[in-house]
Amino acid sequence: MSMLLDHLLKMENHNSIFESAVRTLPLPVCAAFGDAAGPLPAAFAPSSHILATRDAEKVAASFPDSVRASGNVVLTSTGVNRNAPRGKRVAVLFSGGPAAGGHNVVCGLKRVLGPDNTLLGVRPGPKGLIKGSLLEITDADIERFINTGGFDFLGTDRTKIKTDAQFNSVKESCLKHKLDAIVVIGGDDSNTNAAVLAEFLFKGIKADGSGVQVIGVPKTIDGDLQIGKLLPISFGFDTATKVYGEMVGNVLQDTRSSLKYWHFIKLMGRSASHVALEVALQTKPAVTLISEEVAGEKQSLASIVDQIAQTVVARASKGINHGVVLIPEGLIEFIPEMKGLIAELNDTLAHPDAAGFAALNSLQKAEFVESRLTPANARLWSSLPVYVVRMLLAERDSHGNLQVSLIPTERMLGDMVKERVGEIDARIPFAAHYHFFGYEGRCGAPTLFDAAYTYNLGLTAGSLILDGRTGYMATVTDLGRGGVPQAIPLTGLLNIERRHGKDEFVIEKAMVKMDSPAMRYLVSRRAAWAADDLFSSPGPRQLWGNAARQMPISVALNSGAESLEFLIG
Numbered sequence: 001m002s003m004l005l006d007h008l009l010k011m012e013n014h015n016s017i018f019e020s021a022v023r024t025l026p027l028p029v030c031a032a033f034g035d036a037a038g039p040l041p042a043a044f045a046p047s048s049h050i051l052a053t054r055d056a057e058k059v060a061a062s063f064p065d066s067v068r069a070s071g072n073v074v075l076t077s078t079g080v081n082r083n084a085p086r087g088k089r090v091a092v093l094f095s096g097g098p099a100a101g102g103h104n105v106v107c108g109l110k111r112v113l114g115p116d117n118t119l120l121g122v123r124p125g126p127k128g129l130i131k132g133s134l135l136e137i138t139d140a141d142i143e144r145f146i147n148t149g150g151f152d153f154l155g156t157d158r159t160k161i162k163t164d165a166q167f168n169s170v171k172e173s174c175l176k177h178k179l180d181a182i183v184v185i186g187g188d189d190s191n192t193n194a195a196v197l198a199e200f201l202f203k204g205i206k207a208d209g210s211g212v213q214v215i216g217v218p219k220t221i222d223g224d225l226q227i228g229k230l231l232p233i234s235f236g237f238d239t240a241t242k243v244y245g246e247m248v249g250n251v252l253q254d255t256r257s258s259l260k261y262w263h264f265i266k267l268m269g270r271s272a273s274h275v276a277l278e279v280a281l282q283t284k285p286a287v288t289l290i291s292e293e294v295a296g297e298k299q300s301l302a303s304i305v306d307q308i309a310q311t312v313v314a315r316a317s318k319g320i321n322h323g324v325v326l327i328p329e330g331l332i333e334f335i336p337e338m339k340g341l342i343a344e345l346n347d348t349l350a351h352p353d354a355a356g357f358a359a360l361n362s363l364q365k366a367e368f369v370e371s372r373l374t375p376a377n378a379r380l381w382s383s384l385p386v387y388v389v390r391m392l393l394a395e396r397d398s399h400g401n402l403q404v405s406l407i408p409t410e411r412m413l414g415d416m417v418k419e420r421v422g423e424i425d426a427r428i429p430f431a432a433h434y435h436f437f438g439y440e441g442r443c444g445a446p447t448l449f450d451a452a453y454t455y456n457l458g459l460t461a462g463s464l465i466l467d468g469r470t471g472y473m474a475t476v477t478d479l480g481r482g483g484v485p486q487a488i489p490l491t492g493l494l495n496i497e498r499r500h501g502k503d504e505f506v507i508e509k510a511m512v513k514m515d516s517p518a519m520r521y522l523v524s525r526r527a528a529w530a531a532d533d534l535f536s537s538p539g540p541r542q543l544w545g546n547a548a549r550q551m552p553i554s555v556a557l558n559s560g561a562e563s564l565e566f567l568i569g
């Protein structure tokens with residue numbers, strides 16, 4: 001066999017030249033862990049920061065052990081923990097959608113737990129915990145998965161642990177595998193679940209009456225798990241937005257090269273528009289829709305369409321017949337009239353009359369719904385393209401959410417803009433392409449920011465376990481100044497929200513705020529970006545060299561940073 005063929009065979013199964021090189025990328029560690037060569041666990045002490053939500057009293061009544069233990073006080077690292085216990089058995093799981101850097105959380109955990117403790121991986125996600133499906137994680141696994149993207153080492157799922165039977169199964173899994181702690185890597189819903197689990201497992205689980213610790217780690221590409229300076233961003237956001245930024249930048253280059261297309265690009269981010277905002281700041285397209293602004297200004301579908309059409313017309317008057325429109329994935333639920341329709345639709349589908357609904361064909365389903373809607377909603381329903389109706393009728397996820405990633409909002413808007421432009425001036429050329437950049441951004445190799453951040457989040461989570469803590473979310477603050485491991489009491493984040501007809505404890509999603517520095521910057525520049533081609537192309541993400549050390553622009557703006565450069569370690 002030739003050397004080349006031999007090399008090609010060796011590159012199979014995650015051994016591309018890139019994947020092999022990236023495994024050797026050195027990762028900095030915060031000073032609290034000693035040094036990168038042999039990171040040591042950090043110790044924690046209460047800070048002066050106490051969290052209080054509007055439902056704090058009700059939370060204290062429902063989570064008595066957790067609240068009594070933490071007092072909802074944020075913990076901060078105090079340096080290396082020289083008295084860390086040995087012999088702990090810790091399980092780690094991914095929950096919800098994948099996000100780049102998850103493997104490095106596991107690697108950080110393994111490193112900080114060291115050879116004196118055991119790390120087990122749960123396969124896959126909460127479902128694996130209920131089933132008791134765990135495997136021991138070895139040093140060889142860490143060498144293989146470090147700095148690689150995705151959650152494929154363990155897999156993930158979206159099961160919400162909610163029934164008594166599920167909680168009891170989790171307890172059995174803890175006993176079967178002699179667990180002392182569980183680390184849940186997830187978003188707002190998963191960390192809410194971690195808070196509930198922490199209370200349930202607080203005491204009386206093991207034969208000696210002790211409990212099982214639970215620590216959360218903040219993950220989601222959506223960027224909607226943010227808690228001011230305590231949690232400037234969840235992991236995965238930087239990688240996803242840099243992947244999308246590169247793709248949108250390339251499309252923008254194409255528009256000014258081929259001079260004839262408008263591109264309607266929907267960007268992932270289930271509810272909040274942080275991803276769209278960040279990608280807009282990176283690339284400066286002609287139009288960026290921000291769902292929170294649409295809701296705040298109570299914009300109708302027709303007014304959104306008209307706003308885009310007017311930009312198309314204004315650019316055409318200067319001979320610019322191309323451009324890019326960025327659309328946040330969750331937009332449809334933020335347009336007030338659509339929100340009203342979706343709410344009524346959800347009630348209709350949950351109604352007992354709907355029992356035989358699943359057996360109907362698509363047309364019958366649409367007619368069934370239309371016959372039960374109020375007249376205004378029925379009118380809106382019948383005006384929607386069939387491909388939107390079909391997706392609005394699709395199954396909800398296990399948290400009861402509409403699967404917005406399946407709704408082709410980009411096509412719907414493009415079709416409607418085409419019609420509106422024709423009404424304004426039929427001579428204007430308008431040709432559109434449609435894209436959804438979503439899954440492409442979740443699992444790529446982490447950026448240097450996400451790789452370093454997640455490794456340190458893993459070190460923090462493991463340190464909290466060795467420090468005997470439970471019911472906290474690991475965080476690393478001061479990302480422009482070396483990084484400080486801290487712990488946020490999960491009960492200090494909980495509020496009550498009415499979801500699917502009943503009150504539930506939730507960690508509220510952090511939405512884009514209209515008065516945030518990042519949003520204000522977009523508002524100050526967008527008219528200029530609409531009028532002329534001022535776009536820039538951020539290019540492929542870098543892991544080595546000067547361009548590698550950038551944090552997200554929105555995070556830098558919102559945290560008052562002086563530059564885009566992050567500094568961990």
Ligand code: FBP
Pocket residue numbers: 095096097098099187188219220221222268269270329404405442
């Ligand atoms: P998480 O909040 O669980 O990280 O998931 C985010 C997300 O990637 C959304 O942006 C998207 O709407 C959704 O997951 C898609 O979910 P699925 O993987 O179930 O299709």
